[in-house]
Amino acid sequence: MNKHSSDTAEEALLSLPKEVSIAPNEKILMVLGRSYISFATQATVGFLVLGGILATINFYIPSENRWIMFPLSVLFFLILPPLFYGLGYFYVMGHRYIITNERIIMFRKFIGILIRTVTHDKITDIIVNQGPIGRLCNYGRVSPITAGMIMPMGAAIFSISGVRNPYEVRDSITKLLKAMQSEEQ
Amino acid sequence: MTAKESIPPQVSLLRGEKVIMALRRRYLSILTSILSLSATAFLLSLSSTIRYIAQYPSNLEILMNFLYLIIIAVACSFVLVATIGYFYVQGHLYILTNRRIILFRKFVTISLREITYSEITDIILNQGPIARLLNYGSVTPLSPGVRIPYTFPFPYVKRFSYVRTSLTDVSQPSKIVNDIFMLARSHS
Helix, strand or coil, X not given: CCXXXXXXXXXXXXXXXXXXXXXXXXXXXXXXXXXXXXXXXXXXXXXXXXXXXXXXXXXXXXXXXXXXXXXXXXXXXXXXXXXXXXXXXXXXXXEEEEEECCEEEEEEEECEEEEEEEEHXXXXXEEEECCHHXXXXXXXXXXXXXXXXXCCHHHHHCCEEEEXXXXXXXXXXXXXXXXXHHHHC | CCHHHHCCCCCCCCCCCCEEEEECCCHHHXXXXXXXXHHHHHHHHHHHHHHHHHXXXXXXXXXXXXXXXXXXXXXXXXXXXXXXXXXXXXXXXXXXXXXXXXXXEEECEEEEEEEEHHHCCEEEEEECHHHHHHCEEEEXXXXXXXXXXXXXXXXXXXXXXXXXXXXXXXXXXXXXXHHHHHHHHHHC
16 A cells, blocks of 8 residues: 555544544554545536426416416425535545455445445455546545345445545555455465 | 344254344344334324314314324334334344355244355445434445345335345444354355
8 A cells, every 4th residue: 555545544543433432453554534526416406406306397387377486496405405515515424444454344434334344355246336426536435346246236335435536546456456366376 | 142042943053053133133224214103293293283283163173183193003012113123123133144144034934045145246234314323324345146136225215025135233333244244254
């Protein structure tokens, strides 16, 4: 791992969630968080779609019922966006992806808690996904696939989602896997 | 640990196999579900009754009696379901040995899953908001044979068939995840 990773590892001990415990002799190599922009783009696309639907309804609705559009517009464009973007911040902050020399821990704490632990020797595939905005802003999803985790839904939920430099993350995991394979041989 | 005393006859240990931990499902988990269901049923009945009272104020006495009847029915159902739930919860036993995990459930039917540590591919912990407060949660050890496409924490949708593959609603779930990881690590 490079210098940046070891620096991150020092910070990681501080920012490690209390629900995650590290085994003796297990070394933290990288702690990643989700970037807010990954959530914000998804939310913005959602609101744009919603805006399109409302505009279409407004076009077809009879004029005597058009009054309903005002409260709907207030709800969807004035009340929901601040609520959504505000809650989204806490949602994003609840994500931690911990890569150690033995396993990857994917942690999400938002209303409930969801943790996935996968040891490096059980990973069969690594998939990297980047959307168009992800490509522009350099974030993406890295999905470590195992025999127990079915694509695509499983990978979408239990992945290293919305991380910066996804190809760097992929490379780090691949290096670990290669090191593990050469140790076995 | 008094696991040996509580091991059901359907579970047989191998030679040299030692029980490390025996876990039970928390009754609180099912109690909170029943309580929320009863509260929802009561509130729905109450709102319908109030709407009826507003429509027909002359039948107030009959409606009040009907309301009492609803309260009694909901309370009786709660007691009944809570009693059945107690036996349902008592039927769950999760045994961690030095070789494998045994998930056992005996309630009307019997369901048994055994998984060796070397076959575990992923360990998933799932805790809802109430579970976080009361410190319980579900731990799912996945293997190539038992795969789940997805799972959501409460209050999202959770498919019931997955419950059988998990150590459902056990106390201190993050500690259990760590213990399973340590055991799997020693077997890899």
